[in-house]
Amino acid sequence: MKLSRRDVLRLGAVAGAGALLLPKKFAFAQSSPTLTPFVDPLPIPPVITPGSSTVNIHMTQFTQKLHRDLPATKLWGYNGIYPGPTFETRTGQPISVQWLNELPSRHFLPIDHTIHGAESTVPDVRTVVHLHGAKVFGDSDGYPEAWFTNNFAKTGPFFSNRVYHYPNDQASMALWYHDHALGITRLNVYAGLAGMYFVRDHAEDSLPIPKGKYEVPLMFQDRFFNADGSLNYPVQDPGVSPPIPPIWIPEFFGDAGLVNGKVFPFLDVEPRKYRFRMLNACNARFLHLTLANSRDANETLLFHQIGADQGFLPKPVTLGDLLMGPAERYDIVIDFTGKAGKSFTLKNDAPSPFPGGGGADLPQLMQFRVKLPLSHADQPLPANLVPVPLIDTHDSCQTRKLLLSEDDDPTTGDPIEGMLGTVAAGPLHWSSPMTENPRANTTEIWELYNVTTDGHPIHVHLVRFQVLNRQKFDLNLFQSTGQIHFIAPPEAPGANERPAWKDVVKAFPGDPDNGVGLVTRVIQKFDLPNGASAPPRGVPPYVWHCHILEHEDNDMMRPYVVLP
Amino acid sequence: MPRLNFRVVGRVVGIVALTLLASLPFTAGAQEPGATPAPSGHSMHGSSGAPGGHMAGLPKAAPADVASSEAIVAAYYEALSGPVGKKRDWNRFLSLFFPGARLLPAEGKGHSGTMPHTFSPSKYLYDTESNMLQEGYVVKEIAHRSEGFGKILHVWSTYEARHAAADAKPFVRGINSFQLFNDGKRWWIFDVVWQPETTKLTLPAEDLKP
Numbered sequence: 001m002k003l004s005r006r007d008v009l010r011l012g013a014v015a016g017a018g019a020l021l022l023p024k025k026f027a028f029a030q031s032s033p034t035l036t037p038f039v040d041p042l043p044i045p046p047v048i049t050p051g052s053s054t055v056n057i058h059m060t061q062f063t064q065k066l067h068r069d070l071p072a073t074k075l076w077g078y079n080g081i082y083p084g085p086t087f088e089t090r091t092g093q094p095i096s097v098q099w100l101n102e103l104p105s106r107h108f109l110p111i112d113h114t115i116h117g118a119e120s121t122v123p124d125v126r127t128v129v130h131l132h133g134a135k136v137f138g139d140s141d142g143y144p145e146a147w148f149t150n151n152f153a154k155t156g157p158f159f160s161n162r163v164y165h166y167p168n169d170q171a172s173m174a175l176w177y178h179d180h181a182l183g184i185t186r187l188n189v190y191a192g193l194a195g196m197y198f199v200r201d202h203a204e205d206s207l208p209i210p211k212g213k214y215e216v217p218l219m220f221q222d223r224f225f226n227a228d229g230s231l232n233y234p235v236q237d238p239g240v241s242p243p244i245p246p247i248w249i250p251e252f253f254g255d256a257g258l259v260n261g262k263v264f265p266f267l268d269v270e271p272r273k274y275r276f277r278m279l280n281a282c283n284a285r286f287l288h289l290t291l292a293n294s295r296d297a298n299e300t301l302l303f304h305q306i307g308a309d310q311g312f313l314p315k316p317v318t319l320g321d322l323l324m325g326p327a328e329r330y331d332i333v334i335d336f337t338g339k340a341g342k343s344f345t346l347k348n349d350a351p352s353p354f355p356g357g358g359g360a361d362l363p364q365l366m367q368f369r370v371k372l373p374l375s376h377a378d379q380p381l382p383a384n385l386v387p388v389p390l391i392d393t394h395d396s397c398q399t400r401k402l403l404l405s406e407d408d409d410p411t412t413g414d415p416i417e418g419m420l421g422t423v424a425a426g427p428l429h430w431s432s433p434m435t436e437n438p439r440a441n442t443t444e445i446w447e448l449y450n451v452t453t454d455g456h457p458i459h460v461h462l463v464r465f466q467v468l469n470r471q472k473f474d475l476n477l478f479q480s481t482g483q484i485h486f487i488a489p490p491e492a493p494g495a496n497e498r499p500a501w502k503d504v505v506k507a508f509p510g511d512p513d514n515g516v517g518l519v520t521r522v523i524q525k526f527d528l529p530n531g532a533s534a535p536p537r538g539v540p541p542y543v544w545h546c547h548i549l550e551h552e553d554n555d556m557m558r559p560y561v562v563l564p
Numbered sequence: 565m566p567r568l569n570f571r572v573v574g575r576v577v578g579i580v581a582l583t584l585l586a587s588l589p590f591t592a593g594a595q596e597p598g599a600t601p602a603p604s605g606h607s608m609h610g611s612s613g614a615p616g617g618h619m620a621g622l623p624k625a626a627p628a629d630v631a632s633s634e635a636i637v638a639a640y641y642e643a644l645s646g647p648v649g650k651k652r653d654w655n656r657f658l659s660l661f662f663p664g665a666r667l668l669p670a671e672g673k674g675h676s677g678t679m680p681h682t683f684s685p686s687k688y689l690y691d692t693e694s695n696m697l698q699e700g701y702v703v704k705e706i707a708h709r710s711e712g713f714g715k716i717l718h719v720w721s722t723y724e725a726r727h728a729a730a731d732a733k734p735f736v737r738g739i740n741s742f743q744l745f746n747d748g749k750r751w752w753i754f755d756v757v758w759q760p761e762t763t764k765l766t767l768p769a770e771d772l773k774p
Binding site: 239410512 | 644669671680686688689691692701
């Protein structure tokens with residue numbers, strides 16, 4: 001018999017007991033120490049270029065200075081640094097990585113043992129690495145229950161192999177790797193387990209775009225700090241007793257913005273174009289970015305977007321602002337030509353949660369100072385980049401109507417868990433039988449019906465997809481009858497969403513207060529690595545999930561299988 | 565603040581337009597995938613024990629439920645109340661509310677951790693029924709006061725909820741504040757705001773007197 005959370009609490013089996021003894025840092029009633037912005041230079045993570053032999057990457061605990069005025073912070077990271085090293089790989093050149101858990105046996109962040117997969121019966125510290133956006137077989141995808149502990153002493157039920165194989169059967173793009181262990185992903189990533197991974201190809205080589213030192217990765221994250229420099233991940237406020245779940249919070253929003261692991265850093269640049277490989281690696285925060293003169297907000301710089309999650313756009317798209325959902329990557333060129341002597345602040349005004357607001361604000365992230373002399377001649381951006389052929393909707397052999405929902409507490413109305421499901425079956429749990437089972441090399445349309453108040457960045461493992469459109473439907477009618485009735489024509493995606501290859505789509509909410517839901521449609525072909533017609537026998541399935549880490553940890557994730 | 569250039573925020577801003585749109589049924593053409601006709605008579609989640617309604621069209625209230633202020637409040641509790649596994653009577657629940665009615669759990673913190681969610685009646689039942697099915701939610705009124713004038717009535721209703729009727733103690737108590745409206749034909753619930761007891765807030769004795 002499956003125990004409900006309340007059963008667990010009643011029985012006192014909550015190893016949460018351990019967690020409940022932690023000092024209470026209630027959600028949202030806190031702030032970081034005042035940290036002067038722009039006093040630390042932007043760090044650039046070291047590069048690792050794997051060859052033909054297996055690369056060992058060690059997950060360890062260490063301390064690292066994250067701001068001039070903060071004592072060193074205890075972190076977990078890959079190869080002893082946060083963020084982890086940036087992988088440089090080439091299309092068609094496979095690599096093998098052995099991810100080694102060398103972490104302590106106790107977690108230093110608050111685990112909620114009532115969350116599925118994080119029960120007190122499993123080890124507190126377990127890891128599994130997902131290379132986000134990678135076209136891999138399931139045994140190298142970091143299935144959330146394929147976790148392993150220090151020295152592989154214990155392994156999850158889906159663990160099969162120590163060495164992961166990345167075929168790099170993909171075009172040039174920015175991927176990223178991060179932990180994906182069931183029920184504690186939000187904590188492991190918060191602790192520092194994330195890094196970037198670039199795939200390069202000849203098409204990229206031939207483009208006259210900024211390269212070398214003029215190409216800069218930017219990994220955005222937000223955190224709360226204690227005065228002693230330690231990370232502060234809040235827990236639930238037990239105002240109404242007992243809060244269910246007792247520890248988990250619906251979404252994390254910190255007030256300290258980190259870029260490449262440094263709080264509010266600066267970057268000195270030359271008066272020329274730079275290419276920034278932007279990644280929103282926040283747990284839950286959407287970012288709405290603008291770039292303005294630090295002394296004159298009326299002077300702004302434009303973003304020239306040349307790529308999305310899964311590679312180049314066909315043409316640069318010029319934007320005054322960017323809206324990045326968690327886990328999205330934006331390949332951006334910024335032109336500082338003619339701006340010598342000026343500084344520009346990267347600002348954010350996205351409501352958190354998105355779009356409802358109410359959470360901690362994060363009004364700025366970093367500063368660019370145009371103070372270096374021009375050392376290399378600049379070139380204009382090419383008018384055309386890499387073709388992105390549109391997938392023909394007629395190629396779709398199936399349209400799946402999928403549900404983005406949540407389960408709320410009747411007393412407080414607060415989220416107990418996020419849920420995915422199907423329109424026909426309703427909300428389903430992680431443990432419910434799989435409902436998505438596309439065949440290899442076939443094309444499907446997935447419709448994501450959002451009935452919540454939140455925007456959800458939905459990520460589908462294995463595949464790249466294209467955004468088709470969004471459309472409003474009658475939410476009250478759907479919730480009371482299950483009927484889908486559209487109340488407006490489909491809306492075309494933005495110019496930087498289509499044509500584009502994506503692996504995360506912002507599934508916006510409609511306007512639930514006024515009875516409006518919103519469906520987001522994507523089309524995707526379930527290609528396996530190197531043209532395989534079937535996954536190897538016995539490998540774990542894939543998953544699709546909300547990339548708000550608090551959501552994916554708490555049931556807003558579903559397994560799916562690719563059939564031969 | 566720079567203007568947000570993405571469509572969804574414009575949507576949030578354009579509530580009035582949305583409301584108008586929502587009132588105009590749109591028949592999507594075949595130009596886009598997914599623009600399929602709505603299934604008719606679909607009973608959502610009915611076989612899975614998951615949340616969802618059985619309502620077809622606008623629910624009509626049982627006359628007895630809306631004949632008096634006491635009756636409509638009693639019907640509210642009865643429609644929400646039930647042991648583990650009991651699907652809620654969506655028709656009865658929704659039939660009690662005036663169009664556009666709102667529900668506000670005052671102690672909620674929502675996704676932001678700072679502000680409670682507000683709900684339409686259908687969204688509240690949709691979002692919470694799964695929990696009520698799984699945990700049981702047997703709620704009843706234990707005290708009742710009201711003040712009114714003409715067509716309006718304010719009901720101050722003390723409630724307690726148990727997971728099962730046989731539980732010795734309720735797991736939560738609180739106040740439901742109902743704003744009621746009478747159109748001359750029946751009573752309607754215009755909104756419900758409720759405040760549960762918390763670790764720092766206990767019901768005063770006067771609100772516990774039947």
